[in-house]
Amino acid sequence: MSKTETTIIILSAGKGSRMKSDCPKVLHKLGGKTILEYVLDTAKSIKPKKIILVCTEKIKKILSKNQNISVEWVIQKKQKGTGDAIIIASKYFSDNDNIIVLYADMPLISNQSINKLKESKKNSNLSLLTSNIKNPDGYGRVYRNKGKVISIIEDRNANNKEKLIKEVYSGTFIANGKDLKRWLYKINKENINQEVYATDIVYLAHLEKNIIHTVEPLNYQEILGVNNQLQLSILEKIIQKKITNNLMIAGIKLKDPYHFSLRGKLKHGKNIEIDTGVILEGKVILGNNVKIGTGCIIKNSVINNHSYIKEYTIIENVQIGENCTIGPFCHLRNNTILNNETHIGNFVEIKDSVVEKKSKIKHLSYIGNAKIGSQVNIGAGSITCNYDGFKKSQTIIGDNVFIGSNTELIAPIKITKNTTIAAGTTVMKNIETPCLVYNKKEQKYKKNWINPNKNNKKTTN
Secondary structure, eight states, rough: OOOOOOOEEOOOOOOOOGGGGSOGGGGGEEEETEEEHHHHHHHHHHSSEEEEEEOOOHHHHHHOOTTTOOOEEEEEESOOOHHHHHHHHHHGSTTTEEEEEEEOOTTTTTTHHHHHHHHHHHTTTTTEEEEOOSOOOTTTEEEEETOOOEEEEEEGGOOGGGOOOEEEEEEEEEEEEHHHHHHHHHHOOSTTOOOOOTHHHHHHHHHHOOOEEEOOOGGGGGOOOOOOOOHHHHHHHHHHHHHHHHHHHHOOOOSOOOEEEEEEEEEEOOEEETTTEEEEEEEEEEEEEEEOOOTTTTOOOOEOOOOOEEEOOOOEEEEEEEEEEEEOOOOEEETTEEEETTTTEEEEESSOHHHEETOOOEEEHHHEEEOOTTEEEEOOOOOEEEEESSOOOOOETTTEEOOOTEEEEEESSEOOOOOOOOTTTOOSSSSOOOOOEEOOOOOOOOOOOOOOOTTTTTOOO
């Protein structure tokens, strides 16, 4: 006798109109991942024979660009109910398989609960994932007679007595493929919306005197779905609380875990300290003894040992070496590499640049498309003029160069090591020999000049 295999169907073709968004509901993000990704990851962890994703053309077009998604695509062109979606998918599963149906807008469902369903199916014809909750409004109620499951009563169809039932149905179930097809084709479509409701299979299974079991999830939150922006925010809080708890257990010091957000993946060392209002996005790597100040945003970046990111600094796609001090209020952008012991200070912006060890850019400067040597000091207000309106050009600065305040470096340009550039200089040509560089400027005076606004009482500051 051949072993019964499992096929998982994920229903994700709903309109999601209550989200009031151009983005498909299941592609909204929670903790840096789409709602659907959570369900797909859980489904994969079960190691099924196949995953069938019932979705719209729009969702397929967006998701099919991701090579990590390996599913059987099934398009539901018209939304005629969950039962219709499963009927369309039935062409792709075997009569002998056990079929698990999941909903793409239930991101907290766990593989432990799904495995409980699989185990329950060994002694039943149909097993349902249900939960007893304090406020069952909006959920289908599990109607029983003498303990046996008879049917699922939709919230909108329930009478006052039935609305008091606390046991609700999540929509997730497991059934044999042959049984499921038979029940689906028996469903009565004569309703107001002319739709096929998958919940009707429960009553049909009962009429055939099949054994129907129910299984509770590990946590009632697993059956929470997302239908609007409010529910999305509630699930975001649940996910962030779980994330922060795990991080603190792992040794990270979060000064205010209620105002910290991880929207992706974090790999970290020991003795990490993160202040309030910090957001980490994408893939972030923190070494040992890293400290991050209030209000920082760090995306897809690496920060190595003993570095300190001061308040309100934004870091995107950057590599930072050891013993660096960054910020406050600076912006490090794409493809920037800062080597060990660099100091980047207040209101400095750097992009597409490499800064070698022990160099300092501490005040009000812009560095773009540059290679900066070691032990370079760049004074306040200095900038690389890297864009001429048509193309970006590179600035190369050698080791031990001192650049005075308010200097303009007109790229493309090279400055040899050990050069000193005086404050207020505009550098337009390569400097090939160590020297002092300055522009001759004459300071002029206009005698007997009086500010015309000095005695004007109407003048405002």
